[in-house]
Amino acid sequence: MQDALRLYRAYAAASIRGQLQYRASIVMAAIGTFVATAAESVAVWALFDRFGQIHGWTLPQAALLYGMISVSYAVCDVLGRGFDAFGAMVKAGDFDRVLLRPRSTVLQLIGQDLVLRRLGRLIQGLIVLGYAVTVGTIDWTIARAALLIGAIGCGVCAFLGLLVLQATSAFWTVDSLEVWNAFTYGGLMMGRYPMPIYRRWFRTVFTYVFPLACVNYLPAVAILGIGAPAITGWLAPLAGPVFLVVSLQLWRIGVRHYRSTGS
Amino acid sequence: MPQIVVEQLVKTYQVAERTPGLWGAVRGVVRRRHRTVRALDGVSFAIERGELVGYIGPNGAGKSTTVKALSGILVPDGGRCEVAGRVPWLQRVAHVAEIGVVFGQRTQLWWDLPVIESFELLRDIYRVPPARYARSRDRMIGLLDLAPLLDVPVRQLSLGQRMRCDLAAALLHAPAILFLDEPTIGLDAVSKLAVRDFIKQLNRDEGVTVILTTHDLDDIEALCTRVMVIAHGKILSDGALEELRARVTRERWLTVDLVDPGVAIDDPEAAEIRRDGHRVCLAFDPQVVAPAELIRRITSRHAVRDLFVENPPIETIVARLYAAHGAAGDTGAGAP
């Protein structure tokens, strides 16, 4: 494990060094991403400006949901490029090189790139989260703060799991990877609002199949102290890492399939 | 005990078929047809430690499939294979730690990083102990003259420079076996010679087993004592280069430079295959007419300025071999 971490550090350092050569372009791209994500916040703000609340949730409360899911997704976005761009890698035949190296495929793909220009989304998410944490009337305790951070981390696991599934599907079909956007971007969009507004079958899928609600809505409810206190909000985020572990198992099946059918 | 043993290797693929035209594309939305391709059809051979083997064949013959199986990437459908005592695809990590692979058209180096940083990353990936790495690295730098390139990002290197760096990169962990896939493709003449010299030296001095897959038959002629020819998933020929030549044809070529172009050369035992201004190329069978006798006959009847006798180029040999076994299409000779 330590060995793997050491290699990951080397990968990350190499990736950053490589990108720093294009400093100006990266800063521009990061600003662009920031503006793009800010525009989405503007849209959400406009809705609350007009309607005041949704399902009883006010803007600062919704901002907690928005901030949590944005930060989770943004961190995954920065880390997960190897899996995100896997479709192109398989198509170009570059996965063979990964198999020719005496390391786990997962480690190599996770280490592939640390995408600095996507930090724009992370910063924007942190700003929204900051707004929710300061302006919102949250009864802060150490436990709640830990839950917030833990839930965000589990959210990163959940989105990474999704990326791994997306990459795994590339072993069978390179052209229809867009299906997963319904879960990544769809999840990102839907996670900004309280789960109960969605129909039952949506909620079921986004709780038990892709555990969006577990890493976002349920812990947010616990943090905000909405409704009767329940253990669910505190334990639910663990569904995120579980989802990631399951995805990695499916990835191994995918690699096995690739190795027996060739490219 | 051979280092590499391959016995009756079998591999089939399913390939989707596309019908051309707009209407075909619409139909393709509804239903796709598939065709079975036998990439490997009972391939068998054995390679001893330290051999330098050439592996040639037309496109789609099964070369890259064989190499993929030998390097552990691909799991064949049938047959047996052992490399240095291991089955490659069953022990992928242990196996690939002891082989090096270079693809001529793709680099394994990191595009934006200076060459030396790519080397260091590979050292970490292959877990090479620092002292051993320093030795390998310095030897490669010396042999391939890489010192001026070490701080240059890979994207700024010329093709020849990149190939030299890729060769070094593949050998940093001191593998016992090296697979080379089109290593000289697209290189200028000087770089080609440098690469060939390096491979020869590596094989001779270090005893690294080298398997060279290529369309460039000059590479084969310069480097390999042993050549395997594959077509349609079957090994057509496996042995020394001279044997291959002799198997396909006894033919020899006599090329003469005539004083007067446009003069017809009529000899019952020589066939004209090419004419280019003053230069005429004739094919003959040395067992039917001795070379000296044919030369005497031609020069007595025509004014000849210069002449030479040679074996047919290996392209012709290989093309005839493919044709004899019904492998139609390109030999890849001269392909970019």
Place this chain on the structure above:
Amino acid sequence: MTGGALRPYRAIISARFRMLLQYRAAAIAGLWTQLVFGLALIMIYQALYRSSPAAVQPMAFAQLASYVWLGQALLAMLPWNVDAEVRDMVRSGAIAYELARPVDLYGLWYARAVAQRTAPTVLRAAPMVVFAGFVLPLLGAADWQLAPPPSLAAGAGFVAALAAALALSCAISVLVNISLMWTLGSDGVVVLFTTTVALLSGLMIPLPLFPGWAQGALGWLPFAGVFDLPFRIYAGHLAAGDLAIVLARQLGWTVALIALGRWLLGRGMRRVVVQGG
């Protein structure tokens, strides 16, 4: 124009259709994603409507639902992606070869934009309309459906406005492609542009839902003419009689942007030639 003059343009459009049809899996995947997005958006808006007084609701929910579905169905019509061919040509310098073509360059690029906008739109819109217009009511979700226009006039007006929207969208598209000669398609600039279009056309959030004080300005921007205005005609939020104003705004911008585009293209080509590609 004779058939011969139209031939290069027809060929471009046909080639694009063929290319898209090959990627049937990609098409179905994209369709699926948009269906999920559309349904999610409608559920969000319905929740917002449910817990709010009618005074803040700028249009009936049924109209809003139609607006959302039209946006998803006609997504490919938005001028928000850069022609990758042009970007690569500019980067590699091959743009100089465009000068050698024996056709009007702006016209060629405009035809390319038309191909890029229409082909995927037609392929994507048809199944979406079927789903949102017919399948949803069958599944008992009639309140979410893409309702038919309230009158024949509205329907006819929509068709006219949509045609003008296409012309406008292509004009914007070509202008963006032309600007590549200066910006070289750097990621930041492209993302900024994509965001602007998505936000101000009514895709990200229907324009009527923006605060009241912003409505005036939003209506005058060219982007409103690509989505928002035609959609409002369809839904009946703008009376059929307002069609003239809508068309005027759309076509006004179209003409202005075409003129700007032609002029910029000329300057851009001279610049490329001077630089030697």
